[in-house]
Amino acid sequence: MAQFSVINPATQQVVKSYEASTDEQIEQAIAATHETYNNWSRTTTLAERVALAQRLAELFDERKDELGEIINREMGKPLDQAIGEAEFSGAIVKAFADNAEEWLADEEIKVEDGLRSFIRHQGLGVILGIMPWNYPYYQVARFAAPNVILGNTIILKHASQCPESALALETLFRDAGFPEGAYVNVFATHAQLGTIIADDRVQGVSLTGSERAGAIVAEQAGRALKKCVLELGGSDVFYVTDDVADLDAAVEYAVGGRMENTGQACNGSKRILVADKVYDAFAEKFNAAIGGQSYSDGDFGPMSSDSATETLTEQVKRAVDQGAEILVGNNEPEGNVYTPSVLGNITPDMDVYSEELFGPVAQLYKVSSDDEAIALANSSPYGLGSVVMCDDEARAESIGNRLDVGMVFVNASGLEGADVPFGGVKKSGYGRELGKGGMLEFANKKLFRFAE
CATH class of the missing domain: 3.40.309.10 (Aldehyde Dehydrogenase; Chain A, domain 2)
Incomplete structure (x- = not known):
């Protein structure tokens, strides 16, 4: 049964529907992103990943009209605002690419014993993103861009009413030169999301959505001892x-x-x-x-x-x-x-x-x-x-x-x-996106210490 459908809110007509992913497809997504993390992320340099992100930023701008038309019919955003969102998403990707070397630089630590000590920021592995319908490109860009630059790989589950933009985003990453398994879209069910979070090959989850969805995901992530970032509601x-x-x-x-x-x-x-x-x-x-x-x-x-x-x-x-x-x-x-x-x-x-x-x-x-x-x-x-x-x-x-x-x-x-942190407190969630703070949310802050 189709669970992901484009329903134009202006006309209330179904434009196109997509079948939910099978359990086999979910397993393939996890396996592909895990393999890519081990065989691509660990063997590429930061400069190489930044270059791919720079191309991704260019593609957002080059395809802004097409991208704008997609979300105009998916969730009703006025066309000029929809095109503007695609442009801003490209600016976000570019900001992460431009600042990556500085934000991910080793941090020297002054310690009492005088030993050379520093923190190095590296990827964790596969990160699951669960994204909302209200900003179909912006929300994904601010989550996915810093993580692929850092070296993490992405499984992305978009809102059920945004399948076209979800597929367009996956195409952008591939056309920018990211390898198969660096960014994988899935049309996952709620039950399948629980399976992904619990899988030992997945190292974290970021959700933007409702308070109710955040509570469910946080509980699942907590049981699996996974890092979690939540960007929820606000008043x-x-x-x-x-x-x-x-x-x-x-x-x-x-x-x-x-x-x-x-x-x-x-x-x-x-x-x-x-x-x-x-x-x-x-x-x-x-x-x-x-x-x-x-x-x-x-x-x-x-x-x-x-x-x-x-x-x-x-x-x-x-x-x-x-x-x-x-x-x-x-x-x-x-x-x-x-x-x-x-x-x-x-x-x-x-x-x-x-x-x-x-x-x-x-x-x-x-x-x-x-x-x-x-x-x-x-x-x-x-x-x-x-x-x-x-x-x-x-x-x-x-x-x-x-x-x-x-x-x-x-x-x-x-x-x-594009380069300043975004996030809240209380029931608006926890963690930050955008800026240096957003880039480091899913980083392994690895300590190096050298004996004399």
């Missing part, structure tokens, strides 16, 4: 302090932070906190801007699937039933086109107060002080990112120090970069 705050002079800029960043990828981003600005002194002026501008978003003009796309639309609609309905107010929008999607919305009058006893809304719905809160804003922000079970809009940078940094998050962006949203 990020966007805090506008009382000293912000340029409210138009704050509104622009808040709208961008909420509407990126049609609101389907783990680190999107989902909870908008505004100081009471500027609340009325900000809210008027923000609500008008959200209400002015146009589907026909390509400001946002359809929700990624029928189930995503149904989940968001039910969450908003329950919030309203519990006393929240829809300030913008109507919670009446047409097919998978969900009108961008703003919820207000949210209280801690409502389910939505601690939920992640994965779609174009913002929560708007009025706060009377930094202390109140920080307490509200930290009340979430999630701790991924945040934005602090504040004209006093020292004050903004002080606020950021007190936020239980993995990332603090000051005076702008969208400050992610």
